[in-house]
Amino acid sequence: MKRTLFLALILVTAALLLSACTGTGVTTSWPGLTVSDGTAYISNGTVVRAVDYKNGIERWSFPAEPKNTQFFYAAPAVTKELLVVGDYTNVLHAVSPDTGVEQWTFAQAKRRWIGSATILEDSLLAANTDGNLYHLDLRGNILWTAPLEQQVWTHPLVHGETVILAGLDKTIFGLDLATGGELWRLNTDGAVVSTPLMVENMLYIGTFAKDLEAWDIQTGKQVWKATLDGIVWATPLLVGDTLYIGDQTGAVYAVSAKDGRFEKIGSVESPIVASPVLVNERIVIVAENGSITAFNANGTSAWSTTVKGSLYTTPVFDGENLLVAVKDGEFLLVVLDADGKVVRPFAPAK
C-alpha cells in the first residue's frame, strides 16, 4: 500500500512538475503603446489601460473584469471615436476611447492578434496571425478578407489605394484597398516583424537577415541593402536623408537613405527591438537592459538614463513628454522630459 501511495505521489508530482516547468498558463510579451490627446493607451497582460499621463491617473481599464486567459499586447489603434485592439484569444475588440466600454467584437479570426489595426475614415484594416488581412467597417462587419498564407505581425500601411503589409515569411504585399486583391509582392531576404517605413515611393524594411533593405515600389526593385551586425526588429527612423536603426547586438546605425552606406554611431550593449524616436532633433533608443539613450545627429551621446525593467516598446514623443512603456519593471509607464529626466512614473493600482 505504501509503495502504491509512493508511486501515486510520484505521478502527481510529475504532472505538476511538467505543468509548472513547461511555462504554460502565462503568455507574455511586451506592452503595446499608443498616445493620443494626452492619454496613453497601454496593452499589457490581461488589460488595456487608458492613462492620463500628464496627471498620472488611470482613466479606465478594459475589460472591467479581466480574465486570466485573455491577453492584450498589440498596440491599440485609436481615433477620436474608436479604439481597436486584438487579444491572444483571437478576438478584436472595439472600445470607446473615452470610457473603455466595449462597442463590438470581431471573433472570426483563427489565431492571436499581434499587429495593430489601421483605422481609416470609414473602415479599418487588421492583419491576423492566421494569415488573413481583414477589412472591416466601423461596426466590425467584414468588407473583404485577403488570404496571405503567412503570419502577419505588423500593421497595414495605406498608400493611396494600395495597402502595404509585411508578412513573416519574407514577403511585402501590395493589395488593392477596394478588393483586397494582390497587386504586387516583394521578397525580402529575411523575416519581417515590423511595419516598413514608407517615404514617397520608397520602402525601408528591417529583416531577420540582419539587413536594412530599401525598395522602390514603383519599379518593384531593391535599391540597396545594408547588412548590419544583428537582427533588425524595428522600423527605422528617417531624419533628413539619414535612417537611424538599432539591431539585436545593441549597435546603433546611421544609414544613408540614398545608397545604404552606413556607420555605427554607438552601442547600448543590449538588444534593441524598438524603433528609434526623434526627441528635439535627438535620436532616442531604448533597449532590453532598461537603458534610454539619446544620440545627437553627429553620433555623439546627448544623455542616457536607465529604468528598472526591459524596454521593447517603441517610445512616443508628444512634443514635450517622452513616454516609455516598460516590461517587468517597477512602473508600467515612465514619462520623461526631452532631456531624459523622469517626470512621472505610472504603476497600475494593485
Added chain:
Amino acid sequence: MWDAIIITPFINVLMFIYQYLGQNFGIAVILFTLVIRLITHPLMVKQIKGSQAMQELQQDKRWLDLQAKYKNEKDKLQQEQAKLIQELGVNPFSSCLPTLIQFPIIIGLYQAIIAASGNGPMELLKLTKHIYPWLLDVSNLIPLNNQFLWMDLTQPERLFIPGLSFGIPVLTIIVVITSFLQTKLSMPPNSNSKDQSARVNSMMSIYMPLLMGWISFSLASGLALYFVASNLIGILQYGLIGRLYWENIFPNRKKPAVVKK
C-alpha cells in the same frame, strides 16, 4: 544552468535537424526523439536487466521464505529484504531510474519545443538568443514551419470535422493507446497475481497512459508528437532485444513452438 545544459542544446539540435532535414517542425521532433532514444538505449537495457533481476529476486525461495516468516512484522521484513537485496547485489532503483531520468528530458524537450516555435514576439526573441550563431543562421530558420499534417505543433491538437461542434483530440487518443501498449508489452508477465509488484505494474499500465494523455490534451501538440514517436520507437527497441511480451495483450496467444533439431 538549466538553459545552458538542457534547453539551449536541445533547441539547437532540434533546429539543426529542422534546417537540414525537411524544414518541418514535426519531422524535426520525430527525428530528435529517435536521437534521444538511441542515446538512452543503454539506460533502457539497464532498466530491463534491473527489472528482470528484481523479478527473479521476488521469485527466489529466500525472498518468499522471508515474506512467510515476517508476514506480521512489516519493519523486520523490510530490513531482511534489504539485507538480501544487498547480499545479492541487486539495485532496486535500476528498474525505475531510467524512467525518472526521462522526466527532465521531457521537460527540457517541451520547453525547447515551445521556445523553438517562435509563436509570438517574446518567444521569437528568446529563440534567437538560444541559437548558436556558429551552427545555424537565424534568417534561414524564421519563420518556422509549425504545421505537421493537420496540426499546429504550438497548439493543443484537435481535429475538427464538419458537422461536429467540437474538435476530436486524435493525437491524445493515439498517445494513450501507444503509451498503454508500450507499458504492457514491455512488462514481464508475473504469474503470481498476489505479488505487490504485479499490482503496482498493473496500476502503472493504466495511470501512466492517462497521465500522458492528460498532458497531450492540455499542452502543445509538439509534445504529444514526441510521446507518440517515443512510444513507437520504444516498442521497436524492446522488440529488437526480444523483450516484447505479447501475452500481456493477447493472453490466449500461443507461443511459437520451439522446433528441436
